[in-house]
Amino acid sequence: MKLLVINWQDLANPHSGGAEVHLHEIFGRLARRGHGVTLLCSGFPGASPADEADGMRIHRTGGRHTFTLAAAPFYRRHLAAERFDAVVEDLNKIPLFTPYWVERPLALLVHHLFGTTAFREASAPFAAATWMLERPIPLVYRGLPAEAVSESTRDDLVARGLRRQDIRVIHNGVDVDFFRPDPSISRDAEPTFLSVGRLKKYKRIDHAIEAVARLRARNRFVRLVIAGKGDDEPRLRETVARLGVGDRVTFAGFVTEEGKRDLMRRAWATVQPSPKEGWGITNIEAAACGTPTIASDSPGLRESVVHNTTGLLYPHGDVAALADALERLAMDEVEVARLGAGAHQFAQGFTWDRAADLTEAHLAEVAASR
Known part of the structure:
Protein backbone atom coordinates (compact mmCIF):
# COMPACT_ATOMS: atom_id res chain seq x y z
CA MET A 1 0.00 0.00 0.00
CA VAL A 174 5.08 -1.57 23.99
CA ASP A 175 8.41 -3.21 23.29
CA VAL A 176 8.14 -6.13 25.70
CA ASP A 177 11.65 -7.29 24.78
CA PHE A 178 13.10 -3.96 25.94
CA PHE A 179 10.73 -3.28 28.84
CA ARG A 180 11.09 -6.42 30.94
CA PRO A 181 12.15 -7.32 34.48
CA ASP A 182 15.86 -7.65 35.23
CA PRO A 183 16.62 -9.99 38.14
CA SER A 184 19.86 -8.11 38.79
CA ILE A 185 17.95 -4.87 39.51
CA SER A 186 15.88 -4.85 42.68
CA ARG A 187 13.36 -2.31 43.86
CA ASP A 188 14.64 0.59 45.95
CA ALA A 189 14.98 -0.20 49.62
CA GLU A 190 12.68 2.70 50.51
CA PRO A 191 9.11 2.92 49.14
CA THR A 192 9.71 4.88 45.92
CA PHE A 193 7.06 5.91 43.42
CA LEU A 194 7.65 7.22 39.91
CA SER A 195 5.86 9.76 37.74
CA VAL A 196 7.21 9.72 34.20
CA GLY A 197 6.16 11.79 31.21
CA ARG A 198 5.81 15.36 30.05
CA LEU A 199 5.27 17.82 32.86
CA LYS A 200 1.96 19.37 31.79
CA LYS A 201 -0.52 21.04 34.09
CA TYR A 202 -3.49 18.93 33.03
CA LYS A 203 -1.69 15.72 34.04
CA ARG A 204 -2.04 16.84 37.70
CA ILE A 205 1.30 15.59 38.97
CA ASP A 206 0.78 18.09 41.78
CA HIS A 207 -1.79 15.64 43.20
CA ALA A 208 1.00 13.08 43.70
CA ILE A 209 3.12 15.71 45.46
CA GLU A 210 0.20 16.60 47.72
CA ALA A 211 -0.31 12.91 48.51
CA VAL A 212 3.32 12.63 49.59
CA ALA A 213 2.78 15.61 51.90
CA ARG A 214 -0.30 13.95 53.41
CA LEU A 215 1.71 10.82 54.12
CA ARG A 216 4.43 12.89 55.74
CA ALA A 217 1.77 14.23 58.10
CA ARG A 218 0.93 10.59 58.96
CA ASN A 219 4.61 9.84 59.62
CA ARG A 220 4.69 7.55 56.60
CA PHE A 221 7.86 7.84 54.54
CA VAL A 222 7.62 7.56 50.75
CA ARG A 223 9.72 9.01 47.97
CA LEU A 224 8.45 10.39 44.65
CA VAL A 225 10.66 10.65 41.58
CA ILE A 226 9.36 12.91 38.81
CA ALA A 227 11.02 12.14 35.46
CA GLY A 228 10.43 14.32 32.43
CA LYS A 229 10.46 17.92 31.32
CA GLY A 230 7.68 20.37 30.54
CA ASP A 231 6.33 23.82 31.12
CA ASP A 232 4.63 22.84 34.38
CA GLU A 233 7.95 22.14 36.10
CA PRO A 234 8.26 25.59 37.80
CA ARG A 235 4.78 25.25 39.32
CA LEU A 236 5.51 21.71 40.49
CA ARG A 237 8.77 22.81 42.11
CA GLU A 238 6.91 25.62 43.86
CA THR A 239 4.38 23.07 45.14
CA VAL A 240 7.18 20.90 46.54
CA ALA A 241 8.72 23.90 48.31
CA ARG A 242 5.38 25.15 49.65
CA LEU A 243 4.48 21.74 51.08
CA GLY A 244 7.93 21.18 52.54
CA VAL A 245 8.59 17.84 50.86
CA GLY A 246 11.83 18.69 49.10
CA ASP A 247 13.54 15.84 50.92
CA ARG A 248 11.01 13.34 49.53
CA VAL A 249 10.40 14.54 45.97
CA THR A 250 13.15 14.40 43.34
CA PHE A 251 13.09 15.88 39.84
CA ALA A 252 15.06 13.60 37.54
CA GLY A 253 14.61 15.76 34.43
CA PHE A 254 14.73 14.27 30.97
CA VAL A 255 15.69 10.59 30.96
CA THR A 256 16.64 8.28 28.10
CA GLU A 257 14.60 5.19 27.35
CA GLU A 258 17.22 3.14 29.19
CA GLY A 259 17.04 5.54 32.14
CA LYS A 260 13.26 5.36 32.17
CA ARG A 261 13.37 1.58 32.16
CA ASP A 262 15.83 1.58 35.05
CA LEU A 263 13.60 3.90 37.09
CA MET A 264 10.56 1.71 36.36
CA ARG A 265 12.35 -1.43 37.46
CA ARG A 266 13.39 0.17 40.75
CA ALA A 267 10.07 1.87 41.56
CA TRP A 268 7.48 0.27 43.82
CA ALA A 269 4.82 1.65 41.48
CA THR A 270 4.35 4.38 38.90
CA VAL A 271 1.76 7.11 39.48
CA GLN A 272 -0.65 8.53 36.89
CA PRO A 273 -3.00 11.22 38.30
CA SER A 274 -4.19 12.48 34.88
CA PRO A 275 -7.91 13.13 34.29
CA LYS A 276 -7.76 11.72 30.76
CA GLU A 277 -5.32 9.86 28.53
CA GLY A 278 -5.67 8.12 25.22
CA TRP A 279 -4.36 4.89 26.72
CA GLY A 280 -1.39 5.28 29.03
CA ILE A 281 1.62 3.76 27.28
CA THR A 282 3.91 4.33 30.27
CA ASN A 283 1.56 2.23 32.41
CA ILE A 284 2.10 -0.73 30.10
CA GLU A 285 5.84 -0.06 29.87
CA ALA A 286 6.03 -0.17 33.66
CA ALA A 287 3.85 -3.27 33.70
CA ALA A 288 6.17 -5.00 31.24
CA CYS A 289 8.99 -4.27 33.71
CA GLY A 290 6.97 -5.95 36.46
CA THR A 291 5.96 -2.69 38.15
CA PRO A 292 2.34 -1.83 39.04
CA THR A 293 0.69 1.56 38.54
CA ILE A 294 -1.49 3.73 40.75
CA ALA A 295 -3.74 5.74 38.43
CA SER A 296 -6.83 7.89 38.28
CA ASP A 297 -9.96 5.96 37.44
CA SER A 298 -10.27 8.08 34.30
CA PRO A 299 -10.72 7.52 30.54
CA GLY A 300 -7.84 5.59 29.01
CA LEU A 301 -6.08 4.90 32.28
CA ARG A 302 -8.79 2.58 33.53
CA GLU A 303 -8.01 0.35 30.53
CA SER A 304 -4.23 0.26 30.92
CA VAL A 305 -4.53 -0.47 34.67
CA VAL A 306 -6.67 -3.34 35.97
CA HIS A 307 -7.67 -2.50 39.53
CA ASN A 308 -6.29 -4.92 42.12
CA THR A 309 -4.64 -6.97 39.38
CA THR A 310 -2.01 -4.77 37.69
CA GLY A 311 -2.24 -1.79 40.01
CA LEU A 312 -4.71 0.42 41.84
CA LEU A 313 -7.29 2.92 40.59
CA TYR A 314 -8.62 5.79 42.67
CA PRO A 315 -11.23 8.50 41.93
CA HIS A 316 -9.59 11.27 39.94
CA GLY A 317 -8.85 14.34 42.01
CA ASP A 318 -9.25 12.53 45.34
CA VAL A 319 -5.82 13.24 46.82
CA ALA A 320 -6.72 11.47 50.06
CA ALA A 321 -7.53 8.29 48.12
CA LEU A 322 -4.27 8.62 46.20
CA ALA A 323 -2.39 8.96 49.49
CA ASP A 324 -4.17 5.85 50.80
CA ALA A 325 -3.12 3.90 47.69
CA LEU A 326 0.49 4.99 48.06
CA GLU A 327 0.43 4.03 51.73
CA ARG A 328 -1.12 0.65 50.96
CA LEU A 329 1.77 -0.31 48.70
CA ALA A 330 4.43 1.37 50.82
CA MET A 331 3.40 -0.83 53.75
CA ASP A 332 3.17 -4.11 51.84
CA GLU A 333 6.04 -5.33 49.63
CA VAL A 334 4.21 -8.60 49.08
CA GLU A 335 1.29 -6.71 47.55
CA VAL A 336 3.70 -4.78 45.32
CA ALA A 337 5.16 -8.08 44.10
CA ARG A 338 1.69 -9.57 43.50
CA LEU A 339 0.50 -6.59 41.48
CA GLY A 340 3.82 -6.43 39.63
CA ALA A 341 3.48 -10.05 38.55
CA GLY A 342 -0.06 -9.42 37.34
CA ALA A 343 1.09 -6.31 35.50
CA HIS A 344 3.88 -8.18 33.72
CA GLN A 345 1.50 -10.87 32.52
CA PHE A 346 -1.04 -8.28 31.38
CA ALA A 347 1.56 -6.35 29.37
CA GLN A 348 2.44 -9.35 27.23
CA GLY A 349 -0.84 -8.92 25.34
CA PHE A 350 0.14 -5.47 24.07
Missing part, protein backbone atom coordinates in the same frame (compact mmCIF):
# COMPACT_ATOMS: atom_id res chain seq x y z
CA LYS A 2 0.97 3.60 -0.55
CA LEU A 3 0.06 5.47 2.62
CA LEU A 4 0.04 9.12 3.68
CA VAL A 5 -0.11 9.98 7.38
CA ILE A 6 -0.86 13.54 8.45
CA ASN A 7 0.09 14.35 12.02
CA TRP A 8 0.89 17.54 13.89
CA GLN A 9 4.43 16.42 14.80
CA ASP A 10 7.01 13.70 14.19
CA LEU A 11 9.17 11.98 16.78
CA ALA A 12 12.14 14.30 16.20
CA ASN A 13 10.09 17.31 17.28
CA PRO A 14 11.14 18.56 20.74
CA HIS A 15 7.47 18.63 21.74
CA SER A 16 6.76 15.05 20.65
CA GLY A 17 5.02 12.66 23.01
CA GLY A 18 3.09 9.41 23.10
CA ALA A 19 1.18 10.09 19.87
CA GLU A 20 4.46 10.43 17.98
CA VAL A 21 5.87 7.27 19.56
CA HIS A 22 2.74 5.47 18.35
CA LEU A 23 3.08 6.95 14.87
CA HIS A 24 6.69 5.83 14.40
CA GLU A 25 6.23 2.42 16.01
CA ILE A 26 3.21 1.54 13.85
CA PHE A 27 3.98 3.18 10.53
CA GLY A 28 7.71 2.50 10.79
CA ARG A 29 6.83 -1.19 10.98
CA LEU A 30 4.52 -0.87 7.98
CA ALA A 31 7.30 0.84 6.04
CA ARG A 32 9.71 -1.98 6.89
CA ARG A 33 7.12 -4.47 5.63
CA GLY A 34 7.33 -2.88 2.22
CA HIS A 35 4.52 -0.33 2.32
CA GLY A 36 5.33 3.17 1.09
CA VAL A 37 4.71 5.56 3.99
CA THR A 38 4.83 9.35 3.73
CA LEU A 39 4.38 11.62 6.75
CA LEU A 40 3.23 15.23 6.55
CA CYS A 41 3.84 17.12 9.79
CA SER A 42 4.90 20.48 11.21
CA GLY A 43 8.42 21.86 11.26
CA PHE A 44 10.43 23.12 14.23
CA PRO A 45 13.56 25.27 14.64
CA GLY A 46 16.51 23.58 12.96
CA ALA A 47 14.40 20.91 11.26
CA SER A 48 14.89 19.96 7.62
CA PRO A 49 11.80 20.40 5.43
CA ALA A 50 12.40 16.92 3.99
CA ASP A 51 13.68 13.98 5.98
CA GLU A 52 13.49 10.24 6.44
CA ALA A 53 13.06 8.20 9.60
CA ASP A 54 12.04 4.62 10.31
CA GLY A 55 11.64 4.04 6.59
CA MET A 56 9.13 6.89 6.21
CA ARG A 57 9.46 9.91 3.96
CA ILE A 58 8.86 13.02 6.05
CA HIS A 59 7.66 16.40 4.77
CA ARG A 60 7.55 19.28 7.24
CA THR A 61 5.61 22.46 6.66
CA GLY A 62 4.53 25.32 8.90
CA GLY A 63 5.32 25.32 12.60
CA ARG A 64 3.85 24.44 15.95
CA HIS A 65 1.08 27.04 15.67
CA THR A 66 0.74 27.29 11.88
CA PHE A 67 0.63 23.66 10.71
CA THR A 68 -3.16 23.62 10.63
CA LEU A 69 -3.04 26.42 8.03
CA ALA A 70 0.00 25.17 6.11
CA ALA A 71 -0.92 21.48 5.75
CA ALA A 72 -3.66 21.74 3.12
CA PRO A 73 -1.77 24.05 0.71
CA PHE A 74 1.34 21.83 0.96
CA TYR A 75 -0.71 18.72 0.27
CA ARG A 76 -2.33 20.26 -2.80
CA ARG A 77 0.99 21.48 -4.22
CA HIS A 78 3.21 18.49 -3.49
CA LEU A 79 1.27 15.36 -2.53
CA ALA A 80 -2.21 15.29 -4.05
CA ALA A 81 -0.96 13.93 -7.38
CA GLU A 82 0.63 10.87 -5.76
CA ARG A 83 -2.65 8.93 -5.54
CA PHE A 84 -2.24 7.30 -2.15
CA ASP A 85 -4.10 4.06 -1.45
CA ALA A 86 -5.13 5.43 1.95
CA VAL A 87 -4.63 8.66 3.89
CA VAL A 88 -4.64 8.71 7.69
CA GLU A 89 -5.35 11.84 9.71
CA ASP A 90 -3.67 11.22 13.04
CA LEU A 91 -5.84 13.60 15.03
CA ASN A 92 -3.47 15.02 17.60
CA LYS A 93 -4.32 18.17 19.56
CA ILE A 94 -6.82 19.69 17.09
CA PRO A 95 -8.55 18.36 13.96
CA LEU A 96 -7.23 19.24 10.51
CA PHE A 97 -10.61 18.72 8.78
CA THR A 98 -8.96 16.60 6.08
CA PRO A 99 -12.27 15.43 4.54
CA TYR A 100 -12.51 18.92 3.02
CA TRP A 101 -9.12 18.80 1.27
CA VAL A 102 -7.78 15.22 1.06
CA GLU A 103 -8.74 12.71 -1.61
CA ARG A 104 -10.29 9.55 -0.19
CA PRO A 105 -9.90 6.76 0.93
CA LEU A 106 -9.37 8.57 4.21
CA ALA A 107 -9.24 7.21 7.77
CA LEU A 108 -9.19 8.94 11.13
CA LEU A 109 -6.85 7.90 13.96
CA VAL A 110 -7.67 9.29 17.41
CA HIS A 111 -5.73 9.01 20.68
CA HIS A 112 -7.96 11.20 22.79
CA LEU A 113 -9.88 14.44 22.60
CA PHE A 114 -9.36 17.24 25.07
CA GLY A 115 -12.88 18.54 25.54
CA THR A 116 -13.08 20.69 28.66
CA THR A 117 -9.74 19.34 29.96
CA ALA A 118 -8.10 21.86 27.59
CA PHE A 119 -9.04 24.58 30.09
CA ARG A 120 -6.84 22.88 32.73
CA GLU A 121 -3.76 23.16 30.55
CA ALA A 122 -3.87 26.08 28.14
CA SER A 123 -4.73 29.75 28.48
CA ALA A 124 -8.42 30.56 28.18
CA PRO A 125 -8.22 31.73 24.52
CA PHE A 126 -6.26 28.66 23.35
CA ALA A 127 -8.42 26.29 25.41
CA ALA A 128 -11.58 27.85 24.00
CA ALA A 129 -10.20 27.53 20.46
CA THR A 130 -9.36 23.84 21.01
CA TRP A 131 -12.80 23.16 22.47
CA MET A 132 -14.54 24.96 19.60
CA LEU A 133 -12.47 23.20 16.92
CA GLU A 134 -13.47 19.82 18.37
CA ARG A 135 -17.17 20.66 18.18
CA PRO A 136 -17.56 20.04 14.40
CA ILE A 137 -15.89 16.60 14.55
CA PRO A 138 -19.15 14.59 14.17
CA LEU A 139 -20.27 16.73 11.24
CA VAL A 140 -16.91 16.55 9.42
CA TYR A 141 -15.83 12.96 10.11
CA ARG A 142 -19.10 11.03 10.46
CA GLY A 143 -19.12 8.00 8.17
CA LEU A 144 -15.33 7.77 7.83
CA PRO A 145 -13.52 4.63 8.99
CA ALA A 146 -11.73 5.43 12.23
CA GLU A 147 -9.27 3.91 14.67
CA ALA A 148 -9.25 4.64 18.40
CA VAL A 149 -6.46 3.54 20.75
CA SER A 150 -8.88 2.68 23.56
CA GLU A 151 -12.51 1.90 24.29
CA SER A 152 -12.66 5.16 26.25
CA THR A 153 -11.70 7.16 23.17
CA ARG A 154 -14.23 5.26 21.05
CA ASP A 155 -16.94 5.97 23.62
CA ASP A 156 -16.00 9.67 23.57
CA LEU A 157 -16.24 9.76 19.77
CA VAL A 158 -19.60 7.98 19.82
CA ALA A 159 -20.89 10.38 22.47
CA ARG A 160 -19.93 13.24 20.17
CA GLY A 161 -21.89 11.78 17.26
CA LEU A 162 -19.67 9.35 15.34
CA ARG A 163 -21.05 5.89 14.59
CA ARG A 164 -19.75 3.06 16.76
CA GLN A 165 -19.64 0.64 13.84
CA ASP A 166 -17.18 2.91 12.00
CA ILE A 167 -14.60 2.87 14.83
CA ARG A 168 -12.03 0.09 15.23
CA VAL A 169 -10.26 -0.08 18.60
CA ILE A 170 -6.56 -0.93 18.23
CA HIS A 171 -4.67 -0.61 21.49
CA ASN A 172 -1.16 0.80 21.65
CA GLY A 173 1.75 -1.53 22.20
CA THR A 351 2.95 -5.43 21.54
CA TRP A 352 3.71 -3.01 18.71
CA ASP A 353 3.80 -5.92 16.25
CA ARG A 354 0.23 -6.84 17.18
CA ALA A 355 -0.91 -3.21 16.87
CA ALA A 356 0.83 -2.91 13.49
CA ASP A 357 -0.81 -6.14 12.27
CA LEU A 358 -4.27 -4.84 13.15
CA THR A 359 -3.57 -1.39 11.68
CA GLU A 360 -2.26 -2.95 8.46
CA ALA A 361 -5.39 -5.07 8.11
CA HIS A 362 -7.68 -2.12 8.82
CA LEU A 363 -5.96 0.16 6.31
CA ALA A 364 -6.11 -2.61 3.69
CA GLU A 365 -9.89 -2.55 4.15
CA VAL A 366 -9.87 1.24 3.85
CA ALA A 367 -7.79 1.08 0.66
CA ALA A 368 -10.11 -1.53 -0.83
CA SER A 369 -13.05 0.85 -0.36
CA ARG A 370 -11.77 3.02 -3.21
